[in-house]
Amino acid sequence: MLLNVKTTIGKSILFVFGIVCILQFFIVFYRDTTIEEQESVQTAALLHESVDAYSSPNDSEHPFGLKGRKVAALADLAQHYSDNPSLSYSKLNDAINREFPWWDSERLSYIPWRTNATAWPKHRPETTGIVICAGDSMVFEAAHLISSLRNVIKSKLPIEIAYGGDEDLSPASRAFLTRTVSTVGFVDLNQIFDNNLVYFRGWSMKPLAILASRFSRTILVDADAVFYSAPEKIFDSYPGHRETGTLFFHDRYTDFRAWAPRANERRPWIGAELATAQRPPSGYLNTTSLFWSDYTVEEQDSAVVVIDKARPKLYLAALFAAWMNTPQVRDWTYELFYGDKESYWLACELSGMPYTFEPWYAAIMAEQDYLLLGGKMCTRHMTHAKPDGSEPLWSNRAIFKDKIYPDTGFANWTHWYLGARIDETLAAITMKTENASDTTDQASGSPSNAHTDANELSPHEETRRIVSSMQPNWDGWSTGGKDGCAQYDERRWSALSPRFRRTVEALVAEAEILNIRHATELGSAEEET
């Protein structure tokens, strides 16, 4: 009896003690949470102040550097809101909207900081998917890209097609695409962006498609691209992609400046805008860019662009790239560069966000028969290597021998030429320069008197020769192929594997079927309307 009473009292004390502990826990938890919340509100206010501290530049003056500073401040703000989902993000949206009036958060399927209240607070749908811009003139190419990704390459990535209203991609074309490739989503950019503000056409649709896509990790692909392996896992193996959330591909190594009249202005202009943005050139530019070291005048091939929009800062970089393609700004962008091409890395560079390029400049694919012809019509196709450099991963200009002359038929690639990695190329230059200065030292400090030969190359010309000897030579391409397939280092041509060539055959077989279907089904559908 007494024992029972004692245990009851004991239990009660334990019970009360337990309640107190739990209450204590909640009080501490509540207090900490409110302190944390107050702090995040204060930080947000400070970040808003630093965004407002930069005046919004006038777009007509194409203020890339100033915009870069503003974007960097907005990116810090967006990161803070994303890290603190308890904050209401309407003020963030307002701040972004002031800078990009054509950005309407309500109409977009994916925004990284828009948390889902019914799910766990931090829940953000994260998916990787492909978005392709395609109009009526590119239906065959788009159908081929999608059907080969599904049937030949066996990629499981979801795919969307972005277009600008019925006048860009007609209902008949959309019906054809749905019939031939089944599971594909359509995104009408007219419904998402006010075309009175962005007036998109051609190139300028591409960065908007990145923003409009419902995928977080967005792979923007040109309709006439061709993949030789499924991209989803391979992309992760390019060094740096995981860290930066971006993957960009290089254009051709070409020093043919006459082709782009203002090519010589590109680097100095970027340097000046970086100075305005108050940023030194990034580690990428300093160490792994043949463009920045003035050996080539092109940097990015934007036929494939990977941006992980789940990272709020990169979402802002994507907005910045799209801004470069808006009407008042692109007058300048397209005059200095070729279309949207350089927008993506420039947006990152000018706002201080790290980014990743493939470690080579574009490789060349060619056909043996044409190689042997030695210059008559040397089909040379730009292609991009897998991360291990073993074979091509993707190319553009469709599966034709030469897209400009489709009558020449479908491709039958036999060989490819991959240049040296950029770090190896730059190391060779450093070694040469160091050796040269050693020689100068030995010549007891009078190098200028030693050789004043009229034929002597300037130091840059000399290193340029080293770079050219290690990179694919595109000079023939840009001068209309008159140089044929000559390369400085013929040993770099290598045969494509039988397995790779069987893939090309399967891609061609897919193209032959689609070509007939396209001609019969869409040809007649267009006549009816």
Ligand SMILES: *[C@@H]1O[C@H](CO)[C@@H](O)[C@H](O)[C@H]1NC(C)=O
């Ligand atoms: C922007 O600059 C252009 C050209 O310099 C000028 O015509 C226009 O009035 C400016 N707009 C604003 C809002 O200041």
Ligand SMILES: *[C@@H]1O[C@H](CO)[C@@H](O)[C@H](O)[C@H]1NC(C)=O
């Ligand atoms: C929010 O999350 C729930 C549960 O995961 C899901 O069913 C719902 O579709 C999501 N809503 C949106 C708008 O994403």
Ligand SMILES: *[C@@H]1O[C@H](CO)[C@@H](O)[C@H](O)[C@H]1NC(C)=O
């Ligand atoms: C790149 O080089 C410039 C000088 O050429 C330097 O000012 C800058 O700090 C360098 N950037 C990095 C990230 O090291």
Ligand SMILES: *[C@@H]1O[C@H](CO)[C@@H](O)[C@H](O)[C@H]1NC(C)=O
């Ligand atoms: C492709 O090229 C190889 C080697 O040159 C040749 O044997 C083959 O017949 C070609 N195939 C087609 C379809 O032209």
Ligand SMILES: *[C@@H]1O[C@H](CO)[C@@H](O)[C@H](O)[C@H]1NC(C)=O
């Ligand atoms: C530079 O010198 C080293 C050692 O003297 C030599 O092995 C190397 O081939 C030289 N490189 C060039 C590019 O001349």
